[in-house]
Amino acid sequence: MGFSEEQARRLLGLEPRLGLQRREAAAAQLLLLGLSAEAALGLLERIPAVLRMPAERLQERTAELRRLGLDGGQLQRAVSRCPQLFTLPRRRMAAAVRLLREQCLFTAEQLREVLGTCPAVLLEEPRSLHHHFQYAYFRMGVQQKEMVKARLFRMPFAELRNRHIFLERRGLYQTPHKGQTQTSNPKLKDILQLPEKDFLASLARSTPEEYEVFKKLLAREEEEEAKEEEDGEEDRDALYAEDDEDLDK
Template sequence: MMELLRTVLPRLPLSTCTACRIGTYVSFQRVRYVHKEANNTRIQKVIQVFENPSPHPRPTADAAEVLHSNKRTYGSSPKLSNNIEANLCKYPTLLKDESATANTIAVINLMHSNLGLGLNGIIGLVGRCPEIYSLNCNELVKRIESLRRIKLQGTRLQKAISRTPHILLMDEFQISVATRFLIEKLDFTMAELPELFLNAPNVLLDPPGITEEKYQYLFFTMGMKNQNEFSKQGVLQHSLTHIRTRHVFLLRRGQFQLATKTGSTTIKNPVIHRIVCNSDSIFCRDVAQCQLNEFKLFKKMLVQEDRVRRQDINDDETPDDSAQLADKFLKEMSTS
């Protein structure tokens, strides 16, 4: 005890007498203990959902199939309790009072019974999108059913939510608007949408203009004509900057050619999804066949080049030609 006091007392103001300093420390520790006990009580209630699970509503056929195939058990284990406690402590608003704690427990039950998510899936959602656990359960059920109506069912729904959990924050109207845009503007069919939402669920969340810009770049500039590839390969999950950077890199190295009006090229272009849907290291090794450092340097140069180009357009009514723009870019590079 004396060792602890020697450690803590010097942190209090020097003008405070020893007795007052000891009293202040003891009072602080008492308040801290009471707060910690209250928070632990709420966490233990959530842990009991798994250690002593209450009867859940009967899972859907798809969820029951997944639960049976995974053979998950939700018995008592120290690791389970520690995982839940560690993750929930990061988001105190989920346990701020009895009402919030009860809602968090109800949502955890719902995610397990309705979607068939296991412990790791539920903990992952807490970390990536804690707002889900603040939703009303009835509203959450409506949103899940809205996703099922656009053919996201069973394991597809699980994977889509695991990849982009924020789609559960979309209401029925927002999902309807996004679906209508993809069908009417980008010519996707209802049969292609489930694969699209599975491989690129962000198209539900992204503004329509961003999705359309990526689609047009892939279709017109890179020549991706097969509509099936958009839905099955997941190219729309990446940003336009990511897609354009890799495309321009290959263009300038002579490893990609724009097709003529007849659709022909003098070289065989790499498959587009291999260009877009890989890490930088795999892209450099298998597609560009270059050093990773070379590609990293190119990305930095392209950012500066785009900045010079935008500045030139903003400053002058008539943009400079290629030679003048190159001179400005070299000057920018030399000063940076």
């Protein structure tokens, strides 16, 4: 199969209760994708559950990913970066794809690019994924084309929000109004892809110490807002309970 003796020993050490034929079948499917023996073995070591999947299931999932536009080197990179794509439940994957196409309105080509550069997006809960998109679209005024180019979904939402609000409060990012993007704003690609040190120096014009203080203050604000919302819900519940008691009299 193309494995060296050392690689074969590593393969045999995975999922000891599985038979040799089952291991070889799973490994063969990965090699058919064009992965090298080392890349295939590394994938199996990260997600041994792939070995327990029937070869037919692996073939079906590969076909599903190809139907989404991933093929060749792009498919190889996607499964290498995110081997959980093989074990992800079909409904979960379909829900993420449907949201990206129907609610986020990415074109088929844009979806292919998103999945090729950030395959882990399919692992996200639809609600969280939609919130991530909506924040960039409505709060930051960024269009789908720029999101794809900047690889929006590679950065965790919390860090995206931290960087955006930090720039905003320093007067370096203008909140768009009526759906219009402020052309003077920093590019999303720079906000997302610059290392924190460069982001602070070139975009935020600030220091790491100031950024750390800001993040702590923002976290405190969020806690206070959540508590106020919770207290408000309790007050409303109490008010409704009193109204019900009055009606019963």
